[in-house]
Amino acid sequence: MASFLFGRTLNALITVTLILVLVFVGARIGGDPIAVMFPDGIDAETQRAIEAQLGLDESIPVQFVYYLRDLVQGEFGNSIHSRRPVVELYADRLPATLTLALLAFLLSIVMGIGLGLIGALRRDAASGRLAMSLAFLGYAVPHFVLAILLIFLFGYLLRSLPTVGNATPYHFILPAIVLAAGLTASIARYTRSVLLDVLSEDYVRTARAKGLRDAIVNIKHALPNAMIPVVTVLGLQLTSLVSGSLIVEEVFAFRGVGQLLVGSVRDADYPVLQFGVIFFGLTVILINLFVDVLYAILDPRVRVGG
Template sequence: MKYLLKSLLKTIPVLLFITLIVFVLMRLTGDPVSLMLPETATQEERETLKNSLGLNDPLPVQYMHFLGDLVKGDFGDSFRYNTDALELVMERLPATIELAIAAMIVAVIISIPLGILSAIKRNSFMDLFITGGAVLGKAMPSFWLGIMLILLFSVMFQLFPVSGRGTLGHLVLPAITLGTGIAAEMTRLIRSSMLEILGQDFIRTARSKGLRETVVVNQHAFRNALIPVVTIMALQTATLVGGTLITETVFAWPGLGQLLVQAVNLRDMAVVQAATFIIAIFVIVSNLSADLIYRLLDPRIKYE
């Protein structure tokens, strides 16, 4: 609990630094008033809108106002959608989380058995086949894989919908597209971690006691090999929440990635700030969860 409380306190300056970066960068991209008003707007109308948005105040004053509104959960209204920015982000967030979780499940289902098999069959044809497939999966562009899956399973065989969200069938192809690259990276990590554990003394002791190889691998080796895997899972899960843009675009998935890029292009500052803040919180929670899972996997780990 002491470690958890200290970690939570450390997130406060991190979040403040993130808000400062986003605040400064969004104001360096240009004047949002030019996008909010038509070209025929007069200079007086522009100045009136700037005053109402507080854009004529000095930057430190604008930032303090922004922090004050942030504490109240008020990021302002989106000028494009004419609605509260935080509500708009929270409406899109479940779709992105759903896709991220599904992609991670696909990655785990693929990578764990292949990584273990590759380590057990080291330097065999099976090992070369799996590691070669992992390299290919990591190098394969996600947009190309998504298009190929659509052509094969949606157009040719008509097994899954082409795009959109709503049913389990809509989720299958985007999850496979997004999870393939993660599975490739996790497979190689599991293989290397398993090889390291299988060469240690306690594994040789377990084998000398006459334990079955499946017991040695599953109960002794794999659990100890999970710590680096948990790390990469936490990092990838956090990345998926903010980095599913390409997959969301290919499959017209109504998630947070598309909303954030559209907001950046239109300089919709309220939406960008709200989305970035939510993603930052998700990343921090994911990393903190990974630290706590380490303790469950290996009781020898102490937080001091």
């Protein structure tokens, strides 16, 4: 187990290092913050002074060394445009994003397992086919397309839900639905597949042969055993919430960390962009590391294979 954990942790550290290098170099190649701040241009002397103030007058390797030094000291820098510490900027936005992600996660579990159950238990009926068709649509339709459709329906035609910002609890409804759509579809399809396998097991047929009603057999015997692998796969699907939040928050102008990160790309705000990519990258890496460890605990064969 120790060697397995060491190998997975080493892989995670290598990935983090690659993310650091790529985002640092890519940010400086991809945009010029001074050009964003002064679209009409400034004189060369003023530009050199601003570059020196922001630490952009050194070569990229030298800037990277300074950046690593600051990271070791716990300094993540200040936003180029607002001059506020980037940690403070993300701390202000993080509660809204966490709330949205939690709502989407809970919604996807309820809807995904529900659609999966209907798809498995009513597989030959119209309701079963409808449930899996909805799951397929949730999996196939991109986040931004679904977001635009819901904005048009509930914001323009029905005028029943707000579509911009996150000032009230009602502002969370549409973004949560969009963010949950893909995860709901994955859970539904996986639940249906696993439950169909469980329903064909001998102990389920034995329970039916004893005269137990189908509802009791399904709820007491089949469902609990089908949920074990479903719960495990949820960890793998959590990363979709991380990537999806970037698009969803931008479309709904939702003031979360995803919108902040997308805005930093547009404004070439290097410190905000670097911290945001590292934050999202670490989140995905830690989720995958947790799932790997969970697999190793539940199934010793994973440790041997690793």
